[in-house]
Amino acid sequence: MPRAVIAPIALLPEGWAEQVLIEFGRDGRITRVEAGAAKSGDADHCQGPVLPGMPNLHSHAFQRAMAGLAEVALNPEDSFWTWRDLMYRLVGRLTPEQVEDIARYLYIDMLKGGYTAVAEFHYLHHGLDGKPYADPAEMSRRVLRAAERAGIGITLLPVLYAHGGFGGKAPSDAQKRFINTTDQYLKLQESLAKDCAAPGRRLGFCFHSLRAVTGDEIKSVMGSADDDRPVHVHIAEQQKEVADCLAWSGRRPIQWLYDHVPVDERWCLIHATHAEPDEVAAMAKSRAVAGLCPTTEANLGDGLFPAIDFVADGGRLGIGSDSHVSLSVVEELRWLEYGQRLKHERRNRLHDANKHVAGYLYRASLQGGAQALGQKMGAIAVGNRADLVVLDGQHPLLAHVSGDDILGRWLFAGLNRMVKDVMVGGEWVVQDGRHGDEIEAGRAFAAAVKAAI
Numbered sequence: 001m002p003r004a005v006i007a008p009i010a011l012l013p014e015g016w017a018e019q020v021l022i023e024f025g026r027d028g029r030i031t032r033v034e035a036g037a038a039k040s041g042d043a044d045h046c047q048g049p050v051l052p053g054m055p056n057l058h059s060h061a062f063q064r065a066m067a068g069l070a071e072v073a074l075n076p077e078d079s080f081w082t083w084r085d086l087m088y089r090l091v092g093r094l095t096p097e098q099v100e101d102i103a104r105y106l107y108i109d110m111l112k113g114g115y116t117a118v119a120e121f122h123y124l125h126h127g128l129d130g131k132p133y134a135d136p137a138e139m140s141r142r143v144l145r146a147a148e149r150a151g152i153g154i155t156l157l158p159v160l161y162a163h164g165g166f167g168g169k170a171p172s173d174a175q176k177r178f179i180n181t182t183d184q185y186l187k188l189q190e191s192l193a194k195d196c197a198a199p200g201r202r203l204g205f206c207f208h209s210l211r212a213v214t215g216d217e218i219k220s221v222m223g224s225a226d227d228d229r230p231v232h233v234h235i236a237e238q239q240k241e242v243a244d245c246l247a248w249s250g251r252r253p254i255q256w257l258y259d260h261v262p263v264d265e266r267w268c269l270i271h272a273t274h275a276e277p278d279e280v281a282a283m284a285k286s287r288a289v290a291g292l293c294p295t296t297e298a299n300l301g302d303g304l305f306p307a308i309d310f311v312a313d314g315g316r317l318g319i320g321s322d323s324h325v326s327l328s329v330v331e332e333l334r335w336l337e338y339g340q341r342l343k344h345e346r347r348n349r350l351h352d353a354n355k356h357v358a359g360y361l362y363r364a365s366l367q368g369g370a371q372a373l374g375q376k377m378g379a380i381a382v383g384n385r386a387d388l389v390v391l392d393g394q395h396p397l398l399a400h401v402s403g404d405d406i407l408g409r410w411l412f413a414g415l416n417r418m419v420k421d422v423m424v425g426g427e428w429v430v431q432d433g434r435h436g437d438e439i440e441a442g443r444a445f446a447a448a449v450k451a452a453i
């Protein structure tokens with residue numbers, strides 16, 4: 001483990017700086033940041049612009065196994081819901097070993113795409129027969145182990161999934177591997193607390209959706225701990241979900257949540273696609289993070305989150321790769337902006353007072369992502385994890401550009417390939433575009449997928 005790195009140019013909280021020395025301790029946390037530093041024999045000299053690593057705030061790791069295989073028009077009405085049927089078929093087959101092998105390779109690809117930590121929204125808990133494993137946390141531990149093997153930070157979000165629809169509807173047979181009572185759920189949380197106390201790990205609460213939990217269940221989970229654990233929930237992703245919620249309660253999902261639950265900055269609302277202006281304003285005011293997953297939302301035909309209004313209201317956002325049709329900070333941020341351009345037939349839609357779109361998108365999703373993961377990351381600053389992304393300083397597109405134009409080149413004209421080196425918690429996990437375990441992990445992934453699908 002190097003003790004320090006020197007960046008020719010780095011994105012610091014106060015702006016871009018040159019010749020930046022970044023020192024860190026054995027626990028992987030940054031202990032010193034100093035611009036204008038002299039060259040040093042002890043430090044690793046980075047060969048390009050250095051950025052804070054991006055948090056990936058939404059992942060269902062196992063879905064990587066089917067990414068790209070549901071793009072066949074089998075039904076003229078293909079939708080989110082027919083995709084979900086295909087996804088449930090995969091759910092009906094996966095073993096713990098397979099989940100670990102799928103997640104391990106997925107996380108390697110995530111690192112190569114510029115993400116240094118992931119919030120794993122984990123709801124595949126039980127055996128193929130729907131019964132808990134001898135260790136009910138078996139699947140959760142597999143996911144943690146995959147993250148450790150890949151070398152990515154993780155916020156584990158074991159999911160409470162209790163019902164199959166609004167108002168406590170019984171789950172379907174396909175959902176049996178997800179189901180827990182509140183008591184079982186709290187025990188699961190308790191049994192994972194120690195494992196998630198290690199550096200680079202965090203444990204959070206998670207409700208699958210308002211389709212899967214009742215208000216009382218949310219209250220009893222939240223009442224069990226008043227600490228600052230992050231809390232995630234899927235919400236208002238599909239029009240049918242909004243219609244069903246209205247039919248059940250007379251309120252839209254986001255309205256219902258804000259009417260019944262004190263939502264604050266611990267919360268991350270995943271998708272929130274179908275948000276009306278009053279809902280957008282409530283979300284922004286609550287300081288909760290909007291967990292946007294543009295490539296998956298496009299892939300599943302969800303709709304477009306009203307990001308312009310949300311940003312104008314000072315809302316906090318972050319990005320996730322969700323179903324993993326793309327593992328790329330570039331693609332998520334680019335499509336977040338492009339969705340708005342296509343809809344409004346204008347350019348440069350998402351920005352702050354600095355007017356720089358790429359600069360805004362990258363900084364905002366660093367901050368929102370770190371908040372959603374509940375981890376000290378997202379900025380090159382003392383006390384934060386040494387999670388760094390080094391772009392390719394030799395790339396001709398990056399020659400002769402400085403400041404936020406570096407981000408503009410990477411996010412709007414570049415590719416994952418511009419990610420050269422990645423450090424997580426003070427360890428290089430990607431060097432020269434490669435991860436040390438990618439070949440071995442790739443083989444294990446392919447074997448697991450072959451057996452499972």
Ligand code: NGQ
Nearest residue numbers: 060084209234237296322323
């Ligand atoms: C999920 N995924 O839980 O994996 C969901 C689909 C559902 C996304 N929404 C299933 N992307 O919401 O019921």
Ligand code: ZN
Nearest residue numbers: 060121234322
């Ligand atoms: Zn999801």
